[in-house]
Amino acid sequence: MTEDPGHVPGTASSRPGGGAFPPVPALHATGLRRSFGGTVAVDGVDLLVPAGSFFGVVGPNGAGKSTSLLMAVGLLRPDAGTARIFGVDVWADPVRAKRMVGVLPDGLALPERLTGRELLHYLGRLDGLDGASAARRADDLLRLFGLDGTGRTAVGEYSTGMRKKIGLATALLNAPRLLVLDEPFEAVDPVSGAVIRGLLERFVADGGSVVLSSHSMSLVEELCDRVAVIVAGRTAREGTLDEVRRGESLHDAFAGLLGASTANVEMPAWLRR
Amino acid sequence: MAAPLIAMRWRLLGRSLRGARAAWVAALSLAGLGCAAVAAVLAADASHSGRTGLAVAFAVWGAGWLVVPLVGIGGRDALKPEHFARHGLTHRRLSAGLLGASMVGAGFAVTVLFFGTLAVAAAPLGPAALAVAVAAAVLTAVVALLGSKIVAATLAETMHTRTGAVLASLPWAVVAAAASNGAVLLVAVGRSGFLGGRWPAWLDGGVRSVPSGWGVGAVEAAGRGDVLGALAWVLALAGLGLALFSGWARFTRRRSSGPVGRTRHARALPVPAWADSLAGGALVKESRAWARDPLRLYHWFFALWFALVYCAIPVLAGTTAYLPWAGVVFGILAAAGAANLYGIDGTALWLTLMRPGRERADVRARQAAWLLTTAPVAIALTGAGLALDGPSVMAAWVVPVLVVVLGAGAGLVVAISVRAPVAVPDAHRRTTPAEDAGNTVGLVWAVIGLLAAAVAPSLALTAAGVLGWPPGAGAGLVCAAVTAVAAWWGPGRLAARRLERRGPELLDRLAGRAPSRTAARTAAPDPRSDTARVALGLSLGAGWTPIAMGVLSLVTVADGSPSSTAWTLPARLPARWAVLCALCLIAVGVFVYARAGRLVWSRIRSRPDR
Numbered sequence: 001m002t003e004d005p006g007h008v009p010g011t012a013s014s015r016p017g018g019g020a021f022p023p024v025p026a027l028h029a030t031g032l033r034r035s036f037g038g039t040v041a042v043d044g045v046d047l048l049v050p051a052g053s054f055f056g057v058v059g060p061n062g063a064g065k066s067t068s069l070l071m072a073v074g075l076l077r078p079d080a081g082t083a084r085i086f087g088v089d090v091w092a093d094p095v096r097a098k099r100m101v102g103v104l105p106d107g108l109a110l111p112e113r114l115t116g117r118e119l120l121h122y123l124g125r126l127d128g129l130d131g132a133s134a135a136r137r138a139d140d141l142l143r144l145f146g147l148d149g150t151g152r153t154a155v156g157e158y159s160t161g162m163r164k165k166i167g168l169a170t171a172l173l174n175a176p177r178l179l180v181l182d183e184p185f186e187a188v189d190p191v192s193g194a195v196i197r198g199l200l201e202r203f204v205a206d207g208g209s210v211v212l213s214s215h216s217m218s219l220v221e222e223l224c225d226r227v228a229v230i231v232a233g234r235t236a237r238e239g240t241l242d243e244v245r246r247g248e249s250l251h252d253a254f255a256g257l258l259g260a261s262t263a264n265v266e267m268p269a270w271l272r273r
Numbered sequence: 274m275a276a277p278l279i280a281m282r283w284r285l286l287g288r289s290l291r292g293a294r295a296a297w298v299a300a301l302s303l304a305g306l307g308c309a310a311v312a313a314v315l316a317a318d319a320s321h322s323g324r325t326g327l328a329v330a331f332a333v334w335g336a337g338w339l340v341v342p343l344v345g346i347g348g349r350d351a352l353k354p355e356h357f358a359r360h361g362l363t364h365r366r367l368s369a370g371l372l373g374a375s376m377v378g379a380g381f382a383v384t385v386l387f388f389g390t391l392a393v394a395a396a397p398l399g400p401a402a403l404a405v406a407v408a409a410a411v412l413t414a415v416v417a418l419l420g421s422k423i424v425a426a427t428l429a430e431t432m433h434t435r436t437g438a439v440l441a442s443l444p445w446a447v448v449a450a451a452a453s454n455g456a457v458l459l460v461a462v463g464r465s466g467f468l469g470g471r472w473p474a475w476l477d478g479g480v481r482s483v484p485s486g487w488g489v490g491a492v493e494a495a496g497r498g499d500v501l502g503a504l505a506w507v508l509a510l511a512g513l514g515l516a517l518f519s520g521w522a523r524f525t526r527r528r529s530s531g532p533v534g535r536t537r538h539a540r541a542l543p544v545p546a547w548a549d550s551l552a553g554g555a556l557v558k559e560s561r562a563w564a565r566d567p568l569r570l571y572h573w574f575f576a577l578w579f580a581l582v583y584c585a586i587p588v589l590a591g592t593t594a595y596l597p598w599a600g601v602v603f604g605i606l607a608a609a610g611a612a613n614l615y616g617i618d619g620t621a622l623w624l625t626l627m628r629p630g631r632e633r634a635d636v637r638a639r640q641a642a643w644l645l646t647t648a649p650v651a652i653a654l655t656g657a658g659l660a661l662d663g664p665s666v667m668a669a670w671v672v673p674v675l676v677v678v679l680g681a682g683a684g685l686v687v688a689i690s691v692r693a694p695v696a697v698p699d700a701h702r703r704t705t706p707a708e709d710a711g712n713t714v715g716l717v718w719a720v721i722g723l724l725a726a727a728v729a730p731s732l733a734l735t736a737a738g739v740l741g742w743p744p745g746a747g748a749g750l751v752c753a754a755v756t757a758v759a760a761w762w763g764p765g766r767l768a769a770r771r772l773e774r775r776g777p778e779l780l781d782r783l784a785g786r787a788p789s790r791t792a793a794r795t796a797a798p799d800p801r802s803d804t805a806r807v808a809l810g811l812s813l814g815a816g817w818t819p820i821a822m823g824v825l826s827l828v829t830v831a832d833g834s835p836s837s838t839a840w841t842l843p844a845r846l847p848a849r850w851a852v853l854c855a856l857c858l859i860a861v862g863v864f865v866y867a868r869a870g871r872l873v874w875s876r877i878r879s880r881p882d883r
Contacts, residue, residue, distance in 0.1 A: 037787035075623055076786075077777045094629040103627055108620040108784070109699040113565035114558065125554035126628045126635075154565070156699075170624065 024087040026051045026178045026209035029072045032081035034064075041067045042078075043233040049178075049211055049226070051086070054204045056224035057213040058250070060258060064233040065213045066106050066182050072211075073103045073180050085178060102171035104164075106182035106213075112156030116147050116166045119155055120173060127174040141169035144199070146192060160187040168196065179203065181212040185219065197223065217251040229257055275373035282352060282374035298379055305383035308334070309390060316393040319496075321477075327394065328480035328489045331413070334387055335485035338417040340448060341380075342425035354528040364526035368518065371525065375418060388413045388488060395492045402495035405503045409488030412510040416484050419517035426524035438567035439574045446578035453579075454586045456842075461589035484513055555631075555638030556645075563646045568617055568697070572610030573646065579606050580654065597667045600655030601674050605724055607647045608682030612716035614639055615687070616694035620784050625772070632772040636691075636765050640683040648679050666739065669746050673731040673753035680757020681727040684764030685720050691768040696783050718814025725817030726866075727760050736828050812869035820862030826855040 027049040034042045042064040049055040059065045070076035072083045074090040074097065083090040088097040111119055117138050124134025142148040145165040150158070155166060164187055171179055179200070185193050200210050200223065214220050220227060221241065227250065228238040236257050237244050245253040290298060308330075315327045352374055357367055375381065388410040395406035431437030451458055480486045487506045494502030563569050580603035584595040615622065625635050655675055659668055695713050731753040738745025772779065781788065822840055829835075829844040830851050843854035 039787075073627070075626055075777060075780060077781075098627050098629055101627075103623075105623055108623045108780075109618070110624070111558065111562065111618065111621045112699065113562050118558070118561070122554050122558040123624060123628075126625075126631045131554075 024051065025049055025084070026053070027055075027072060027083070027085055027180070027211060028087075029068070029083040030081055032068055032071050032083065033079045034067055034071060034076065035079060041233055042071070044235070045081075045230060045233070046235050046238065047072065047211075047228055048238070049209060051177075051209055052204065052207055053209055053226050054200070054224045055209070055211045056220035056227045057211065057230060058215070058217065058220055058227065058254060059213075059230035059236075063230045065230050068230060069180055069182050069211070069213060070105060073101055074098060075103070075105060075108075099174065100176055101178045101180060102174060102176035104167045104171045104179075104181040104184055106186075110155050110163065110167065110170075113154050115152060115154055116142055116150055116158075116169070119166065120169055123170055124173055137173055141172060145169055145195065161189055161192065164188050165192060165196075176208075178209045179211070181210065183214060184212055185214060185216065217249070217254060221245075221250045229254060231257055275370040278352060278370040278374040279377055282377045285352070286378060302379040302383055305379075305387065309383065309387045312387055312390040313393045316390040319394070319397070324394070324489055324493060325477055325480060327390070328486040329476070331388065331485040331489065332480045332483055334384070335413070335417050335420070335483070338384070338421040339424050340444060341421055342428055354525045364522050368522040368525040372415075372419070372422075372518065372521075375422065381414065381418060384417060385411060385414045388417075391488050391492055394489075395495065398492070398496045401500070402492060402503070405491050405495045405507055406488065408507050409491045409510060412507065412514055413485060413488050416510060416514050416517060419514060419521055422521050423517060423524070426521060426528075430524070430527075432567055432571075435565070435567055435570050438571040442571045442575040443578050446575045447582050449575075450579045450582035451586065454583050457587045457590050461586070484510065552634055552638060555634050556641050559638045559642035560645060562618070563642055566617070569611075573607060576603050576606030576610050577650065579603075584658065593662045594667070596658035596662045597655060597665075597671045599658045600651040600653070601671060601678055603654055604647060604651040604675060604678040604682055605721060607643075607651070608678070608686055608724060609717040609720045611643055611682075611686040612689050612720045613695050613697070613713050614643070615690040615779070616697055616713075616783060619697060619699045620780060621699075622776070622780050622783055626776040626780060629773070632776070633766075633769040636687050636769040636772065639687055640761060640765050643686050644679060644683045647682065651675060651679060669738065669749075670732070670735055673735055673749045674728050676750075676753040676757045677728045677731055677760070678724055681724055681760035681764075682720075684760045684762070685723055687768040688764035688771075689716055689720055689723075691771045691779065694779060694782055696785050715808070715810030718810035720814075722810075722813035722815065722817055722866075722869075725821065727756055729817075729820075731756060732824070736824065739828065740831055809869060809872055812865050812872070816862045816865035816869065818862070819858035819865075823855040823858035823862065826851060826858070830855070 025048055027047060029045065029047040032042055032045040032047075033040075045064060045068045047055075047057070047068070057065050057069065067076065071078045071081070072090070073085075074083070074094050077091070085097040085101050088100070090097045114122070120138035120141060121131075121134050124137055125131065127134075129137065139148070142150075145168065147162065147165060147169070150162070155163065158166060164184065168181070168184055171181065184196060184200075188196065200212075204210055212220075212224075225241060226239065227241055227244045229236045229244060237253075241250070244250065248256070312327065312330045312334075315323060315330055318324075318326070352371055354367060354371065362370075389407070391406040391410045392403060395402040428437070428441055432441055481490050487510050491503045491506035491510075494500075494506060563573070580599045583602055584599040587593070587595045625632065652675070655671055659671065693716060695716065731749045734745050734752050735749035736745070738747075738749060822843065825840045826843040829841040830848055835844075843851050843858065845851070846854055
């Protein structure tokens with residue numbers, strides 16, 4: 001599994017083994033479980049992401065989406081369960097597994113004293129690219145996300161949306177086969193959001209696989225072909241978009257799974273006009 | 274406005290004052306009450322020198338309030354102006370409310386009592402003087418509180434810059450160095466005749482002219498029957514309080530009306546050609562973090578100021594013997610300050626974890642960057658110190674120690690920080706380094722103690738050389754070089770292996786995630802809790818002190834040279850007692866190390882991940 005440093009990220013030929021992917025799932029997590037202190041955050045999450053699919057993970061706040069994704073990519077050790085990326089166990093063979101995935105975690109820091117270009121350059125070097133390739137990819141990605149004008153600004157000074165974009169750029173840097181993105185559109189401006197959407201759609205069209213978590217049901221409905229709904233630390237429903245929404249909108253199906261309804265919200269008297 | 278803020282502060286205090294923190298606050302409060310009792314005794318002395326003594330005590334107490342924000346005591350549970358940015362409050366009302374809330378707590382109560390000892394001085398002078406004293410005491414306490422708040426606010430704004438970090442490290446380093454070399458400082462003070470009542474002439478006026486002494490001035494005026502004079506002092510205090518309040522309210526307005534403007538630019542440095550390798554790239558990345566991160570700069574400059582002041586203080590007592598050690602002290606403190614090297618970068622560790630196989634390069638780059646930022650200065654300080662001290666045998670002692678400190682320091686900064694990191698806020702969420710650095714006391718002392726242990730074999734050989742075994746000096750140097758290389762390489766390898774095997778757990782700690790229930794069942798009782806870590810660190814860090822005192826005293830006795838520093842204090846006793854005392858000190862040190870070692874071993878044995 002070697003890198004070809006000369007290609008622009010996102011294209012099929014730049015990916016290791018690009019073109020004909022083996023018939024193994026891009027991501028297969030089974031029975032993931034994790035507690036923090038006495039609180040069980042994830043209690044049996046299964047995710048099956050076929051290669052080439054655009055997979056959405058939805059769920060209410062605190063349901064365990066981010067925790068599950070962190071376990072799936074090898075950043076949080078599960079109490080139980082397994083995670084495989086293209087058939088490679090993330091915990092048994094992290095070197096091979098992590099080379100195939102690009103990750104955008106939610107809420108984790110970046111080296112804040114580096115500029116965006118420096119950050120991408122050094123991470124590219126750590127990914128095994130030579131200096132010229134790392135520099136070229138850094139420039140490509142900065143331009144792609146509209147960050148090429150931020151030359152002297154340290155990452156610590158970026159706005160929330162800019163941090164999201166540079167994080168996404170780090171995820172794409174090693175031209176992965178699978179992208180696992182936690183809330184990639186949060187705080188991103190509409191123009192950049194459209195760029196990211198276009199990029200992800202192209203990525204999947206070229207044979208890549210994407211897993212993204214989001215609170216935006218309409219976005220997930222538009223982009224994803226498969227969806228998992230996580231509720232209270234468990235996979236409540238998983239399948240194709242149609243299988244999950246069962247003739248309703250995804251929003252209604254989601255609310256139904258939660259046993260919640262927004263139709264008759266009881267407004268406190270003091271709030272009424 | 275103040276009532277809800279005071280209620281919030283009260284509730285926050287109730288939540289935070291538990292366990293070790295509650296004991297710590299109680300101990301500090303008791304110590305404060307003891308100081309207040311001493312101040313009351315001073316206040317009962319109606320003589321001019323008695324009043325001067327009281328004013329000196331007030332000045333020291335007031336200065337303490339200004340230093341408190343620099344060392345980060347308290348404030349962690351404080352209400353911040355930005356918490357209330359969305360409420361339609363004028364900044365003056367918000368400031369008044371926050372000030373009222375700040376008065377809730379043991380610190381302010383003890384301070385009011387402390388300055389309240391003015392009442393003891395004023396009571397014999399009649400009710401008018403007593404009223405003046407009470408008003409002055411309360412106002413002085415409020416002025417001290419406001420002064421402290423302005424220092425904290427200034428620090429919070431300037432600390433985001435590198436210059437701010439450098440300047441903020443200075444006063445704390447001076448205080449710490451003076452406290453660490455207290456014995457020598459006392460010798461200097463004793464020689465000056467200060468304690469015998471021979472105070473310099475400027476002191477009388479000096480302590481009365483600073484705001485902490487205005488209350489004393491008011492009581493003295495009242496004692497003379499000068500009502501207008503007494504009122505003038507009190508009004509001056511009230512005016513200063515208002516001015517400080519107004520100044521602090523400006524800070525509040527800035528902080529409650531959005532993020533404080535602090536656009537900073539990194540220097541757009543090109544990536545150097547020699548960095549076009551895996552190791553080179555990682556080294557440049559790490560070096561730039563040292564040059565740009567105010568928190569790292571704060572620790573580095575703290576080490577520098579500390580070393581300079583610590584080694585310069587003995588000059589006041591007439592000895593230059595400490596000067597050659599400035600480089601060594603700097604090296605030790607720089608290593609101690611970097612004991613949380615991985616913790617400082619926070620959850621950015623995830624980027625390394627997503628690139629398995631690169632851990633070793635990352636660790637070695639961090640070691641090399643620490644050496645590059647520390648070694649040149651340490652060597653220069655040592656050279657300058659040796660030159661200023663003049664020709665002596667000191668170089669034979671200093672050089673091997675410096676070599677070991679630099680080598681082992683580079684090893685320990687990665688090994689300790691990977692083993693027991695302390696989570697700190699991400700760079701863009703930091704306020705002041707003192708608040709943000711976390712409780713690293715245990716780590717700092719562990720590094721100091723382990724460095725002392727690493728130095729011991731080389732020092733023993735050097736001592737043998739000084740005592741008449743000619744090959745000793747050369748063997749000491751060779752031993753130092755071997756120790757330095759081994760203590761750089763070995764801990765670095767251990768750190769890389771730890772990262773490879775337990776990287777996600779390290780990330781858990783940095784992200785502040787609680788360990789899982791499964792891990793809690795199988796793991797030993799958390800060996801890295803604050804209390805355990807501090808106890809272990811103190812044992813490891815302090816054990817060498819009596820050993821060093823004992824060994825140096827034995828060398829001094831055998832050598833027949835007079836004791837000139839606090840390290841050889843037992844050598845001042847008659848020879849037989851000096852040897853006995855030195856041996857006892859060594860035994861105490863060995864006992865402390867043995868206990869620490871036993872604790873470490875029991876932790877290692879009971880951990881499932883060893």
